[in-house]
Amino acid sequence: QKEVEQNSGPLSVPEGAIASLNCTYSDRGSQSFFWYRQYSGKSPELIMSIYSNGDKEDGRFTAQLNKASQYVSLLIRDSQPSDSATYLCAVRVDSSYKLIFGSGTRLLVRP
Amino acid sequence: DAGVIQSPRHEVTEMGQEVTLRCKPISGHDYLFWYRQTMMRGLELLIYFNNNVPIDDSGMPEDRFSAKMPNASFSTLKIQPSEPRDSAVYFCASSLAPGLGEKLFFGSGTQLSVL
Numbered sequence: 135q136k137e138v139e140q141n142s143g144p145l146s147v148p149e150g151a152i153a154s155l156n157c158t159y160s161d162r163g164s165q166s167f168f169w170y171r172q173y174s175g176k177s178p179e180l181i182m183s184i185y186s187n188g189d190k191e192d193g194r195f196t197a198q199l200n201k202a203s204q205y206v207s208l209l210i211r212d213s214q215p216s217d218s219a220t221y222l223c224a225v226r227v228d229s230s231y232k233l234i235f236g237s238g239t240r241l242l243v244r245p
Numbered sequence: 246d247a248g249v250i251q252s253p254r255h256e257v258t259e260m261g262q263e264v265t266l267r268c269k270p271i272s273g274h275d276y277l278f279w280y281r282q283t284m285m286r287g288l289e290l291l292i293y294f295n296n297n298v299p300i301d302d303s304g305m306p307e308d309r310f311s312a313k314m315p316n317a318s319f320s321t322l323k324i325q326p327s328e329p330r331d332s333a334v335y336f337c338a339s340s341l342a343p344g345l346g347e348k349l350f351f352g353s354g355t356q357l358s359v360l
Contacts, residue, residue: 166347177336177351222288231276232301237287
């Protein structure tokens with residue numbers, strides 16, 4: 135079974151700070167990486183995807199990928215209370231279309 | 246499009262009963278996924294279909310679970326007989342083919358409680 139691991143948190147940051155969320159994966163053949171956000175009682179929604187080593191920025195969000203270290207992260211700049219949610223890391227396995235999720239990190243942004 | 250539609254939103258049943266969960270994917274999406282989410286195990290992939298054909302069912306817990314996709318606009322996940330450990334939120338998701346966008350669109354989920 136392929137594994138995607140995340141710290142369950144909660145990660146608590148003050149409003150306006152940078153939140154850093156981390157994820158490691160075990161399958162070296164993984165090619166596609168995603169961050170989903172899930173509010174309590176709601177379904178997950180995609181916020182970022184990344185396929186190549188390095189950084190990818192979209193507004194306040196930056197995804198970082200290091201395939202050699204099998205590590206992917208999500209930075210949220212200028213964190214807002216509305217960012218409080220669980221962030222799920224997901225990895226597409228090999229050449230299949232199986233998307234494996236981590237257990238998620240709960241983020242709390244304090245006003 | 247109304248998005249991925251799941252029914253029912255909530256299901257409460259007794260152990261041993263049959264449970265059927267339903268899903269209507271977004272029109273034009275080639276892939277359909279069934280996930281189960283619990284606090285202990287997170288979001289687990291149960292099975293996925295491509296063009297109505299089951300591709301990988303290795304996540305289906307046991308023979309009590311079965312899934313079908315008789316046409317492009319409808320899928321079911323059946324549990325027979327149900328057990329208390331099946332209690333979870335079951336999500337259906339659909340997407341376009343890889344290369345056309347890998348974003349999964351999730352339904353609102355079915356909260357299943359087996360007493």
